[in-house]
Amino acid sequence: MIDITIDGEVVQVVSGSTLLDACRLIGKDQPTLCYLETLSPVNVCRVCVVELEGSRTLVPSCSRMAESGMVVQTDSERVRHSRKVVLEFLASSVDLSLAGSEVRDWLDQYEARPDRFGPRAAPTGDRDRRHAGHHHRTTGSVAETVQQSIKIDNPLYVRDYSRCILCYKCVEACGEDAQNTFAIAVAGRGFDARISTEFDVALPESACVYCGNCIGVCPTGALMFRSEHELRQAEMWEEERQTVTRTICSYCGVGCNLDLHVQDNRIEKVTSPQDHDVTSGHLCIKGRFGYEYVQELGDLATTPIDEVLARARQH
């Protein structure tokens, strides 16, 4: 065990804990965007920074290991200012309307004013065609954005990178933290950086195996089941009316837990609990997207159970 001091309070943590772990231990959770318990920290969003005595720069609490005798401030003026600016940059350039409610709470908490950079600039063309180092001079009177068209190139999920905060979670989940497929990565530099398949090919031509693990970790709605996207477009997505039922995937013997999100007696998407110690929330294509047949088995309210089971056996 080691002792550190957080906002004047001495905390004992197990060696190997991060500053974020220590903060959470005493109920001082910090904002995080690129951090997820099931992925390796990549330290790219910098919204979790804290002030560490003796350190020239603020440090990311999600990945900085606690060391004996550290003295940390989580709510100093410097910390608040840094978080405010990070949130302003993100909210001025990215569509955060489907991000979790905690993001809106942080915008209020840190008095972020994304509108101070001016109105949003008109889209400047295809971000995927931009060349590294060829930055466009801006007028300074409008806020440039990451606006681009939604990519709909397969029947299973859509990619709306106007909502992407470049947190890298999808890249990690597609890569060595879960799927080991490496179908997507960050292309470009600076403001032109974006998530891309190799050579920006459409998803069906890429290495993607449609596990949907990238959708499972995306915090902003940039990656979304096509069924959810279409219901949202039709203004028929009503989360408050949906039920979520936990079940076990029947396709193989691993025993992945599935959460079926049902609206109007139809499964609209499938997620998996992150605290499941076998899968950590990750699935394969069958568990994630292989639910369509369930709709064809018949409505239990009107179809005899024997008939439903007989149809299930045929699949």
Ligand code: SF4
């Ligand atoms: S669906 Fe799976 S394989 Fe395809 S990009 Fe997402 S994480 Fe990678």
Ligand code: SF4
């Ligand atoms: S698509 Fe989602 S998960 Fe991937 S970097 Fe963008 S916000 Fe993060």
Ligand code: FES
């Ligand atoms: S949550 Fe720590 S850098 Fe993103």
